[in-house]
Amino acid sequence: METEFDYLHLRRLGINTHQEPVVYMRQDCHVAISEGFFAHSRVEVKAGQRSVIATLVLVCSDLLSHEQAGVSEAAWHRLGCPEDGTQLHFSHARPVDSMSFVRGKLYGQPISQDAAVAIITDIREGRYSDIQLAAFVTACAGDRLSLDETIAITRAMVDSGQRFDWQSEVVLDKHCVGGLPGNRTTPIVVAIVAANGLTMPKTSSRAITSPAGTADTMEVMTNVALSFDQMHQVVASEGSCLAWGGSVSLSPTDDLVIRVERALDLDSEGQLVASVISKKVAAGSRQVLIDIPVGPTAKVRSQHVAQGLKQALEQTGAALGLDIRTIITDGSQPIGRGIGPALEARDVLQVLRNEVQAPQDLRDKSLEMAGILLEMGGKAAQGEGYLLAEKTLLSGAALEKFENICRAQGRFDEPGVAAHTHCIRAPHNGVVAYFNNRFIARLASLAGAPDVKTAGVELHVALGDSVEAGAPLFTLHAEAPGELAYALDFLDGHTDVVRIEEEMV
Known part of the structure; x- marks a missing residue:
């Protein structure tokens, strides 16, 4: 029940806390005293009909008056961008019961399907603080997730967001497990496949522990933060897209987890599999090609580990109705010349434009993967996909398709140069x-x-x-x-x- 003592007036502080909502109030204000709030309390904040669960930071200076509460940009957006002075009502957030499953996992208890649903639901609803998210990431790190746990988390992640249905039995996709600088094959592969009339709705993540993800590189050249409807329109128009998965709420908890993985510089094999498969299912994909680079300083260091990851991806994909094909590739050195969004974008354009100075290794690997997808999509007979992919590239059809996709997403820009x-x-x-x-x-x-x-x-x-x-x-x-x-x-x-x-x- 709201009372005259539980509200303060909003002040937008313009503080970037990334995706974590944070609220600030004086430690001696009436709300902090009456509610018994302490630093890092999880509090529910309401502004009219909108609410958010936020982490509390107590202020010991005159930054705020006794009648004001500051909010971070993440909290302000979640509250619907209210005006300064809006009444904010505060209460204790209810306990996050699913943390008991995280603690159980830390002590060796497996994550059941019900536990996975509870954890993923609470993450999606913003009930986990960054500290709690870090505990979940740590509990899943390395090879701590079994196949059953991975499948359970994957199902829960798929069910937590929207899903596309393209009304087709052939919907292609590709993914690289990462850990290899450069290797920006996806834009080239998508352009070649889409130029041959196949559907390939590609969503990608931003970088986790790398200097660039496909979404980061594509953002140099076009808009990647597409809404669900915008992505649908681009695919309907061009047969494909190159979008950031976080903007279309496909497996929305994944980007929250990725943000913490990046901060901790931690990877989890099971979480990686859940991330990849959940996004492919949510994107409406049916046939997926996955690249596993192996090398002494890549993410995957040995053939033994690669084979285990291959099995986990294929079995988890099959459990969720996907046809997964994996290829294990050379990860002993970077692919392409550029490492970083604009430099990788330059490599991509050089290949698509058939320029003499284009990196040959990036060209060859892109053609190999595009060829396999053309065979999976029924456009080329077994063993003939590479030749069709190369023909599509040399003819300029892939470049034209790529530029059309970019323009359908809002713009096509040339990469910039560092100072x-x-x-x-x-x-x-x-x-x-x-x-x-x-x-x-x-x-x-x-x-x-x-x-x-x-x-x-x-x-x-x-x-x-x-x-x-x-x-x-x-x-x-x-x-x-x-x-x-x-x-x-x-x-x-x-x-x-x-x-x-x-x-x-």
Whole structure:
């Protein structure tokens, strides 16, 4: 029951807390005292008919008056963007009962289907704080989820959001499990497949622990934050799209979990499978090709692990009605030259435009994957998909389709260029013998990627190349001198990013 003592007047503070709603009030205001609130309390905030569960921060200064409550941007948007001065009513948020299942998992109890539904529902409704989300991510980290638990979480994630139904038995999709810098095959593959008249409604995530996800790269060139109806219109018009999955509420809890995984730099095999499969089911896909790169510094380090992940993806997909085909590829070095949104976008356009300087490895891998999908979609006989994919690329049809998709999504822009660069050169003569994918990704992130679209790393060499002392190995790109300095500081302590070994005579 609301009383005269449980409200304060809203003040929009303009504080970016990303996706976590936060509310601020003085620790000596009447609401904090009467309700017994303490720092990091979970409180329910109401503004008219809208409400949000937020984390409370208590203020010990004159930032706010005793009659005001500040809200973060995330909370303000969830409350419907009310005007300053609007009455906000406060109460304790009800306990999050599903946390008992998370605690149980931490102590070795499996997550049942009912437990998965309860956890995912509470995450979707915003009842989990970032601390509680971190506990869930940790409980699922590594290989802690069984196949049954993975399937249960996947089902719950699918049911938590909207789903597309394209009224077709052939709806294609692709995904890469990640961990390999560059590797931006998706825009090229989508363009080739859609240019052949097949339906491929592609939704992608933003970066988790990498310098760019497909959504980050595509955002350089077009709008990716499409609504459910907008995505439907683009696919109806062009047969495909290249959208950010978080904007269309397909498996909406996934992006909340991904945000915390990124902050913790943690990956979970089971959560990865649930993330991939739930989004494919929600997107209305029927046939899906999944790329698993394997390499000593990739996300997947061994063939043994890759085979386990392959089985988990295929079995979870089958349990939810998908035809999953996986391919295990070489993850010993980055794919393409660019690592970072704008640099990867440049690689994509060079391939689509059939430019002489286009990265050959990105072109070849894209054609391989597009060829398999053309065969899965019935457009090419077994073993003939690659030739059809190459013909589609060389004819310019793939470029035309890609530009049409971008324009249908709102715009088509050329990638920008960073203001600052620094070239790293070979210390001596020799052969390029090793890439540390994790260090390269870290360098690109320290330079500002993916938040700064033009930041990243541009590679000038590949495995097996012979180089002379002073030859360029890679160039750092940054918008600010400080970010460039961060990357160079990291490089001072991690010299084994690209290893040059002496040639054997």
